[in-house]
Amino acid sequence: MPATAISPTRAEDYPEWYQQVVRAADLAEQSAVRGCMVIKPHGYAIWERMQKILDGMFKATGHVNAYFPLFIPLSYLEQEAKHVEGFAKECAVVTHHRLELGPDGRLIPTGKLEEPLVVRPTSETIIGATYAKWIQSWRDLPVLVNQWANVVRWEMRPRVFLRTAEFLWQEGHTAHATAEEAVEETLRMLDVYATFAERDLAMPVVKGPKPAAERFPGAVDTYSIEAMMQDGKALQAGTSHFLGQNFARAQNIKFAGTSGAEEFCWTTSWGVSTRLIGAVIMTHSDDDGLVLPPRIAPQHVVILPISRTDEERTAVLEACRKVEAALTATTYADEPIRVKIDARDIRGGDKVWQHVKQGVPVRVEIGPRDLAAGAASVSRRDRGPKEREAVALAELPARLPGILDEIQRGLFERARSFRDARSQRLGSRAEVEAFFGTGDSAGAGGFARVHVADDPAVAAAFDPLKVTVRCIPMEGPDEPGTCVVTGRSVPRPSVLARAY
């Protein structure tokens, strides 16, 4: 029996550990198509949790859902120069619309399209073109639409959930009458993402604008939330873009203002993707597999009946059903506790470990001995796999919301402590180089808070370290300082890190 359920451990081989967790937790698997994944039911259930919570937050901030086409006319993509530049290298292109059986029995594409279609890598262009038709007057504004969709970016180096050729996401696209409103929207959605990440994913994030080099192609400003994974690397977990009038000009999104003059709209876009599943895995999971924050766990509690004889089984199952009913009638985070009995006829130990590896926050084991004592054995995923506590059956409904809340908070605190311990204020280029080291050892480095100018020289300086400027954190007052590369004075420090 190995000491840990996942092998190798994080310390031994972090990238391989990540893949093993994905497999052990049954989240996803490789597909026949390069760079594409099959998201398995357990992985998809986590995505559904994310969708549900985020969708509610979008609705609460005045947005509505719609759906735009998968295929984008090639000419649309050409409309915004920087946008083309940014995405041209990773587009799947549809050139034919028909297959014919060839003489050797193989299918041959025929029916060449007059204009090739691009499978959307993102939808600014086709949505912008649509908005141009929707919007005529200031009375039509703002337009606040979100879509849940898949997108395709032909990535050279895919990694399950973190970077796949096709992935699922949501993309919000809004149009406004003024720059101020659009900026406000951009920041509002950034806050929505930050709140979601910290409250629901228990994942502390740093939010702020990106340097010019890291901007979304076509954006005036890109803001992101950046999280630290357990190997010290940064993961961009969500982005919100102020697009200025770039797309409005390119696509003629205009409105008649109150004075009657025609003006270009100010637009925004913002998105998070199934990459968040990877983020959750790498933020919380341990050497025994997945660890899920309760708020996004498809299942909060699994009840495990333990019995030897048929008689015991009947009694135990009945007790389990009562507990299930009582817990289902109890709420945690404004939703009924999600609980299931696992009565499968497999060995108890195996069963326990399956749930450990899948990250179920709480296990409730009920056997004859527990029943005799009127209690259950409660185990938590944030504690050791063998630890358990006896809780009176009658008290379970009262206790569980508190336990789940404790787990949720505990995971956040643990992740924050980890990040803070790996974050440092640095005052010189030499310190930055020492902090990240030159080696490739996993776990080297973390977040370095350093004053740097938004300048190509800065990127060039840290390029050999594989370190990039992730964002310029917004929290707190200005702390002016001198750029450690250019010597220019800048208002606030940036976060530098190696990134996924």
Add this chain to the structure above:
RNA sequence: CGGGGCGUGGCGCAGUCUGGCUAGCGCGCUUGGUUUGGGACCAAGAGGUCGAGAGUUCGAAUCUCUCCGCCCCGACCA
């Protein structure tokens, strides 16, 4: 796309250098039994065109060539 590693039953691997008995091992799976607050034990079994194709050879998992895929590093990348 460049450098490196790898592809053998569901998972993890040995065997490949130095071609040759019916291709093995651990875990998992099936059945029976013994157990049982626990990732058990015993026994019997099922499961593999050794990534694909071509070639060399009496004989290829093993040698040669081509291709495909995966992982790591780089390039690249909201």
